[in-house]
Amino acid sequence: MSTSMYPIDAEGVWHDVHAGATRGGAALFLDRDGVVVEDTDYLCRVEDAVLVRGADAVIAAANRRGIPVVLVTNQSGVGRGYYGWGDFAAVQQAISSQLAVQGAWLDAVYACAHHPTATGVFCHPDHPARKPNPGMILRAAAALDLELGKSWLIGDRAIDIEAAKRAGLAGAMLVMTGYGENDRLKAKALAAADFAVRFGTSIADAATLPIFRTELP
Numbered sequence: 001m002s003t004s005m006y007p008i009d010a011e012g013v014w015h016d017v018h019a020g021a022t023r024g025g026a027a028l029f030l031d032r033d034g035v036v037v038e039d040t041d042y043l044c045r046v047e048d049a050v051l052v053r054g055a056d057a058v059i060a061a062a063n064r065r066g067i068p069v070v071l072v073t074n075q076s077g078v079g080r081g082y083y084g085w086g087d088f089a090a091v092q093q094a095i096s097s098q099l100a101v102q103g104a105w106l107d108a109v110y111a112c113a114h115h116p117t118a119t120g121v122f123c124h125p126d127h128p129a130r131k132p133n134p135g136m137i138l139r140a141a142a143a144l145d146l147e148l149g150k151s152w153l154i155g156d157r158a159i160d161i162e163a164a165k166r167a168g169l170a171g172a173m174l175v176m177t178g179y180g181e182n183d184r185l186k187a188k189a190l191a192a193a194d195f196a197v198r199f200g201t202s203i204a205d206a207a208t209l210p211i212f213r214t215e216l217p
Helices: 055-064 085-100 135-144 158-167 180-188 203-208
Strands: 013-017 028-030 069-074 108-112 152-155 171-175 196-200
Touching: 013 085, 013 135, 028 055, 055 069, 055 085, 055 203, 069 135, 108 135, 135 158, 152 158, 158 171, 158 180, 171 180, 171 203, 180 196, 196 203
Parallel strands: 028 069, 028 152, 069 108, 152 171, 171 196
Antiparallel strands: 013 108
């Protein structure tokens, strides 16, 4: 299937910015699998797209307060040929539909299919958009005029936390709903004077982050 119908740039990175996206200020960056939806290992079926409890409420709260919400997800399953961009798009639509029930939405979605063992154009030893590289975060910042130094990220892997640090974010939260428990020590080691690392049971704990401290009731 042709990829021309999907929002993919010249480097093969998915970049979908919502037409009415909130722009400017501090943003909330989210990994997808294990954070927003349950991790099923290479999620590619609509019926398997199940929101993590509390994800819709957190995203809706950010939406109401004018905090841009940006999804940044590695999708090596596309690069390895396990599924295609069409499958990814269908899953994203399912996620968006579930979020909409609570009046929530994603302002932008970035996905990188590159991987060292991928095939064809997606085979790359260290693509700048693939986490732990900060490429997707930096692209979103340029597109939405974001203040990275005040922004936060929620992820379930140390590579998510590292990407946030390398992008210059204020900090990141590692959650336990995906692979977080396995990566706790690696994530903790990334903390620095200018980069905070916090831990949460799930995305529902986002209310404790500084970006939300004065935003949530």
